[in-house]
Every structure is written in C-alpha cells, then in structure tokens.
Amino acid sequence: MLDLAVVGEGETAADALAGSVALAQAAEERGYERIWYAEHHNMASIASAATSVLIAHVAAHTETITLGSGGIMLPNHSPLVIAEQFGTLACLHPGRIELGLGRAPGTDQATAYAMRRNMSSTDSFPKDVLELQAYLAGESRVEGVNAIPGINTNVPLTILGSSLYGAELAARLGLSYAFASHFAPAALVQAMELYRDLFEPSAQLDQPCAYAAINVVLAETEALAQTKAELVKRRRVASFLARGGYRFAEDELDGLVASPQGQQIVAMMKHTAIGTPEAVRDQLNDFAEFSGADKLIVVHQATNIADRVESVHLLANAYAPVSAATSSQ
16 A cells, blocks of 8 residues: 555644554554555645654554555665664564655655755666665675664665666666556556566565556445545646645636646546445456556545545455454454
C-alpha cells in the first residue's frame, strides 16, 4: 500500500498523520505486506514530506507490518543523512524497514531550488545510490566516514521510476524496481520488460522483483464506487490546478475537468480499479498479468480518511473475508 498522508477537505495535516496511523493499523490487521510513504513538498494536500519521521511514528504504533519509502527523493538529500535516518529506523524496528529511492524532486521547480539549490544533482543519482548502499552495508566509499546508525543494517533498497531510466538502473544494480503506474502509466510494460531483460543478480536479490502501482476506489455497490471515483477525479484536478489555497466552485471544477489540461490530469489515473471488492480484485488480477509485476502497490483513493480506512478493509475482504465470529468480536 502507498500512503501519501492525504489532507482531505476540512482536514488538517495533523488529521492526515493520525489517519496514516489508522490506515497502517487496519492494513496490519488485514494482512497487507507493507506500506510505503512518498516524499512530496509544498503540496497542501499531502502531509508526508518528512517521510522518515512519518515512518518512525507509524512504526511506533504498529507491530509487524513492513514500512518504507515510496520513495525518498535522493537528490534532495545527502546519501549519508538518508543512511543515518533509515539506519536509525532499522535499529529501532529490526526487519521492518526498507528504502525506496527516486530521482525526481517530488515538487515544483521553485521548491526544489529551495531544498537543494543545485538543480543538476539528479545527474549523480546512480553514484548517490551506490554511496548510500555502501554506508548501509558497512563498506563506505568515503574514507573515514560511516553511517552511525546505519552501518551493517543492509536496509533493502528499491529503485522507483516512471520511465525506462529507473528500470535500467535497478536492473544493473540488482535491486527491486517499482513503477509509478498509478500516476504515470505510459511506459509501464516496456519498463518492466527492460528491467527483467537487463537484471543482474546482486547480494540483495538473485532474481528480479518488480512492483507496479495502481489506484483503487472501492464501495459496497458499483454505483457508489463510481460516485466516489468521480469525486476523487475532481479533487485530483483541483489539487493540481489550484494555487495559493484557492478553492474552485463546483461549476468552475466542471469546466476544469472537461478542459484539455484537466483531461490530461485525469489520464494520469488510467490504471485505476473501481467497483465492489470482488470486481476490484478481478481488475487487480488482470492488472498484475498485464503489467508483469511480481507485487502490486495499491493506492486507496478517497476524499477523506474514514473512506480510505474502509477501502483498506473492503479490499482485504475480497481476498480474505472476515468470518462472522471474528467480525462480531
């Protein structure tokens, strides 16, 4: 599961962070394998900017579920600092922490400049990944410098991407690969094929491990699911196009959604499973076959925290229904 700590209408960032805990506890209860948190900045609707801090908070309120980043935008940080942060997490929560890495800024150009100043830092991404990996393995590439905590934690790495670049890098380094098809669908199949074709075994993996992301909108009935999906679509367009906290009136939003710019934003969610739990399960199975992914990353799309928690349970019900005895306890 991917969680962006979305701030819904009428909710605060504090509400969203509390919601992330509730989502994680529901996911752990219902058998999800892992939750990843994404680094985004200067976005009023997303509260997961301090990704490692959020992971620490959720880990302290759960017991077994694996937690990681999906991802940390490495050009925004020094490899040593990220090794120390995730090394600390790994020491506090052994066996539960993993680290997904991306090369995009996770924000607009002005905010990216405010964070890292040097806009060419993405060019050093492969080198930075290797430097980070070396810190975590206790094989520092910088003489006399070690990540403490971090050394010898060997936190598993995953390369994130939405193009062929990340697929090739993950394959060459023998790392797992996750494609952001929940918002960038175009190159999914080609990237997956390239990753498998070029994969070279490593100390972390002896065979490819590929993830593909897909949005899900669930409800007890098809009609309600379609209504919720329409609300999600409208909110997404508004969040992309609103500036300075401006709120669109409903008639303005109608026009925006129908505009070429709005339709381009809607098209980003091409890979979205919508419907009842059983219908969504079938769509996910079809998507897994289409994408060639080993594992799916689901993004529970809803306009408020309560609906996202419900979505976590509804999808779990499709795979492992709760018995009457259990549900009554």
